[in-house]
Amino acid sequence: MAATDESLISRAIVDHDTQAFDELVQRHQSRVRGWLRHLAGDPALADDLAQETFLRAWKKIATYKAKGSFEAWLLTIARNEFLQNKRKSGRETGHLERLQAETTTDNSESQEYHGEGADADRFLEILGPDERDIMILVYGIGLSHNEASHVSGLPLGTVKSHVRRGVLKVREKFGVTGR
Amino acid sequence: MSNEIEGQEEFAMQAMFGREIPPVADDGFSKTVLVRVRRKIWKRRVTLLSATVLGLVIALPTVGQLLLMLSNELVALAARAETSDTLGQLGSLASLLPLRETAQIASDELKNFSAQISPVSWYQQNRLLVGAGLLSLASLFMTHILDR
Incomplete structure (x- = not known):
């Protein structure tokens, strides 16, 4: 063992x-x-x-x-x-620049993106920088909310709301409802 | 039913976000880390050993001088105590006087004796030497702590 x-x-x-x-x-x-x-x-x-x-x-x-x-x-x-x-x-x-570029993405691009359908490679773009990191820590790596809070340096309450918002956004855009 | 949907959603989320952290093959990474860790351990050992040897080389003459001076002082004090025969006098007094008075006399004698030693003046005369000696001992102690 x-x-x-x-x-x-x-x-x-x-x-x-x-x-x-x-x-x-x-x-x-x-x-x-x-x-x-x-x-x-x-x-x-x-x-x-x-x-x-x-x-x-x-x-x-x-x-x-x-x-x-x-x-x-x-x-x-x-x-x-x-x-x-x-x-x-x-x-x-790196990360910071990419994040900054993404936060300046205008609505028309989002619309266009939405129109293209669920492109799995770009699905993270609908999330804010912190939301993305938290969603990866929680769903991608499998950390608990508490651990994600330690790793990201964000308060536990913020982590929970990022997860909640992230899930809603993904659900809304891609219809991840488990169908 | 709701639980089943939630479970499937969780699974879908894990699959989506899991793709962002794909598995990375070791490809000798852990070996490189281990080599660096071992090199670091050796570097630390060599540094500590060199520092200890250097510290001892610097400290030994000072500590030796300090110990010599202390032993001379102790020998002188012992000689003075012998000539004054304070303890003998106290012993004979104790047999004649009540305990309280004997204690009072002993305390006075002790005060006189410590006044002869005068550690303050001795320290003032040899301040640098004492400082150096204490620092040397402290550095050895620190080396031991750091090593642990």
Whole structure:
């Protein structure tokens, strides 16, 4: 039987067991890299940030409190790494720029988009930047609202209303009613 | 029925948003992380060891000097205590006087004795040395804490 995250974490903390940490990296690298690719919009940069995320996680692993999942903790570090990198480099590309471009999308484009029907690749465009991140964290990654609140840095109430609004928008535009 | 629809909607949402975070193959990623983690551990060990050795090299003469000075002071104090034979006098007094008066005399004697030691003046004379010694000991302690 595979060891649980908790037992691997405890081995990493108590025995400084790098093999246990390696197992944790293997388990969670996909989600962390995927999340950073979504945030950064650049796979190479995302992978660099993912490496920094895991190095930081190793350094800070003793501070991990099992309040939420280990994955949520990692995603929080990943988001902080992304924000730190953005501040450092002063880059206006990536997530922020894409988000800004999307918020200036005018109504006619939305109408046109609506007229084209449910294009699965563009369905995220109907959501605001925060709504999109929250919906991905909750539905794409499967975090609880509480964990999504920690990862995004948004209050729990805001997360819940983003989810509610996001669901309504998706339902309205694409008729996701489970038919 | 409503629950079934909600469940299907949840499933559809998961499928839609799950596509935004597609699985990423490891492709040596975890190996790279592990190599970097191990390199970091070694770097830290080497840095701490070098810092400890350097700290000891700097601190040893000062700590040695401090210990020598303290031992000289203690020897001098012991010699003074022996010549004044305070304890012997107190012992004979205790057999003659009630306990309360003996305690009072002992307390006065102790005050006189500590006045002879005068730690304040000793500290003022050797302030830098004491500071250096304490810092050296603190740095060793800090190194130990950091390593943990």
